[in-house]
Amino acid sequence: MKWKVKVIVRLKEGLNDPEGRVIGNALKNLGFSVENLRVPKYFEFELESERPEEEVEEMCRKLLANPLIHEWEYSVEPVS
Amino acid sequence: MVKFAVVVFPGTNCDFETEMAIQKAGAEAERVWYKASLKDFDGVVLPGGFSYADYLRAGAIAARQEIMEEVRELARDGKPVLGICNGFQILTEAGLLPGALRPNKTPRFICRWVHLRVADTETPFTGLYEPGEVIRMPIAHAEGNYYVEDPSKVRVVFQYSDEKGNVTEEANPNGSLLNIAGISNGKGNVLGIMPHPERASDRFLGSEDGLRLFRSMVEYARR
Numbered sequence: 403m404k405w406k407v408k409v410i411v412r413l414k415e416g417l418n419d420p421e422g423r424v425i426g427n428a429l430k431n432l433g434f435s436v437e438n439l440r441v442p443k444y445f446e447f448e449l450e451s452e453r454p455e456e457e458v459e460e461m462c463r464k465l466l467a468n469p470l471i472h473e474w475e476y477s478v479e480p481v482s
Numbered sequence: 483m484v485k486f487a488v489v490v491f492p493g494t495n496c497d498f499e500t501e502m503a504i505q506k507a508g509a510e511a512e513r514v515w516y517k518a519s520l521k522d523f524d525g526v527v528l529p530g531g532f533s534y535a536d537y538l539r540a541g542a543i544a545a546r547q548e549i550m551e552e553v554r555e556l557a558r559d560g561k562p563v564l565g566i567c568n569g570f571q572i573l574t575e576a577g578l579l580p581g582a583l584r585p586n587k588t589p590r591f592i593c594r595w596v597h598l599r600v601a602d603t604e605t606p607f608t609g610l611y612e613p614g615e616v617i618r619m620p621i622a623h624a625e626g627n628y629y630v631e632d633p634s635k636v637r638v639v640f641q642y643s644d645e646k647g648n649v650t651e652e653a654n655p656n657g658s659l660l661n662i663a664g665i666s667n668g669k670g671n672v673l674g675i676m677p678h679p680e681r682a683s684d685r686f687l688g689s690e691d692g693l694r695l696f697r698s699m700v701e702y703a704r705r
Binding site (some may be wrong): 413421424 | 520538541565582584585588589629631657
């Protein structure tokens with residue numbers, strides 16, 4: 403079966419996100435009252451699998467994230 | 483004569499300099515494409531550069547290539563394994579060294595000379611330095627901000643310092659925990675270092691301080 407997968411990988415809370423800080427400051431300079439802007443990584447792909455959740459979890463652990471500094475979430479939907 | 487492999491991934495760019503530094507330190511060196519084998523080498527160096535263009539995270543994709551299994555074997559056998567800059571990133575991503583190298587505190591590429599304090603002279607890479615000695619090497623990286631959950635468990639080998647050897651916040655270029663510039667595994671035979679010793683291996687480059695790292699490594703491998 404084929405699935406559409408969406409994965410978000412972000413730095414764990416409390417870890418400094420310098421890219422987010424710079425972008426947040428730029429928005430502030432434009433007059434928006436933005437705080438705590440973070441820049442997660444977003445992946446989307448199609449996956450042929452009988453156990454998609456398990457495989458996506460494994461992908462995150464093995465490559466897409468660095469478990470030491472990242473947390474992740476994902477969604478899996480059948481491709482019609 | 484002892485012989486070192488200098489591994490070349492797509493995007494590696496400090497391989498020639500590293501090869502020359504090892505030769506100058508008195509050993510044979512050979513640049514080895516990452517699809518080749520590391521059998522018959524007395525040690526391995528993962529040089530700097532931008533493997534796989536730093537896509538995903540610096541070093542992440544290189545760390546998952548097959549050749550890293552052979553690097554792991556060399557490390558297990560007690561042979562010297564040195565990762566410089568991108569090589570350090572690859573070693574942490576591969577789990578051969580603890581911790582992670584995050585984007586610099588100020589998120590931009592930093593390229594300049596820094597001072598380092600040699601914190602541990604008991605490793606195969608630092609035997610020719612004096613304890614607490616201050617040396618000069620250049621850094622050139624965007625992701626050199628060392629992080630680990632429990633820094634007390636890490637074997638710190640080099641720290642960013644001022645020219646007198648004071649480990650201060652001002653002397654920390656990238657936000658690394660404890661000003662860490664280089665660490666080793668518990669045994670000491672795997673070293674990761676963000677600054678570039680190969681770019682400080684000849685007087686005409688501005689410093690010879692990095693050459694002693696290679697000389698120490700070569701002497702150790704000869705034993």
